[in-house]
Amino acid sequence: MIALTIAIGLVIGALVGLLGGGGSILAVPALVYLAGQDLQQAVATSLLVVGITAVVAVVPRLRARQISWRIGVLFGAAGAVTAFAGAAVSRVLPDELTLALFAVLMVGAGVRMLQEKPATGTACAVDGGRVNWRRCLPRTLAGGLVVGFLTGLLGVGGGFLIIPVLVLALGLPMSTAIGTSLVVVAINSTAGFAAHAGEATVDVPVTLAFTGAAVVAAMVSGRVGARIHTDRLRRWFAWLVLTVAGLIAIQLTVDLFA
Incomplete structure (x- = not known):
């Protein structure tokens, strides 16, 4: 079990460091279906591990100046408020329904990110390499509230939802969004x-x-990810999300007819 856990951790850390998210969308299903944990235990473990890993993965991005701190803090603070509401709702929903919702959201995000030229917002227009955070404040807070609720509901760090919001709705470059x-x-x-x-x-x-x-894994992959072309990262992230959504759908179907 420990060896399996280490293998899962290496994959999750690599995803967080390379793509800025995606760790929990693999961690929760892996802990449930491979490690045999119940959903609530898997959710708590995933959130703890991914949160610590994200802090570590920030370091290479700091050196590359690929972080919009004001947007990140405001988005996160708004989400922290609604995460508790999402967690309360998750306690009364069947596990199967929660995982199915998980998969549906992942498909929507993955398809949007795969578009060759996805429609992006203009609220955070980038001028001279800087993000105008004041112009995108309403969208930042709205996005944070929604993603925070889903974080609490689904037990994920939210990267697979945060990045599409930052890129598609706020118009941040992929490298800065990560x-x-x-x-x-x-x-x-x-x-x-x-x-x-x-x-x-x-x-x-x-x-x-x-x-x-x-x-x-996050420390190593974060250094690599900071140097990779943003369009390639966007496609990798999209395919990752769609692949995991498909695996969850297959497992739910098997469980339904078992």
């Missing part, structure tokens, strides 16, 4: 873990192995 997403993921994961911590017990050995592997 760095900014890490800040939001760290904030949202902290709030989400606090909301779920009282409802689930964390397996300490599994969590430590998971976290250690994820942190190492």
Whole structure:
């Protein structure tokens, strides 16, 4: 079990460091279907690990100046407020319905990100390499509130939702969206873990192995990701999201007819 957990952690850390998110969309299904945890325990473990990993993954982006701090903090703060509401709703929904909603949202985000020239917002027009955060403040807060609720509901750091919002609605370049997403993921994961911590017990050995592997992978992949062309990263991220959505749909179908 520990070896399996380390392998999962390496993959999650690489995704967070390289793409600014996507860790929880793999971590939650992997912990449920491979490690045998119940959904609430998997959610709490995932949020803790991904939050710590996101903090580590921010470092290479800091050096490359690929973070819009004001947008990240405002987006994350708005999401922290609604994460508790999402967590409360998740406790009364069947696990199968939650995972199905998870898959549907992933498909929508993946399809939009795969568009060759996705329609982007103009609220955060980039002039001279700087983001005009004041012009995009309403969209930033609205996006944060929605993503925060979904973070609490689905038990994810939110990167797979945050990046499409930052790119498609706010108009941030992909490289800046990835760095900014890490800040939001760290904030949202902290709030989400606090909301779920009282409802689930964390397996300490599994969590430590998971976290250690994820942190190492995030440090390495973050340095690589800061140098990769943004269009390529966008396509990789989209295909990752669609692949995991398909795997969840298959597993839910198998469970339904089992």
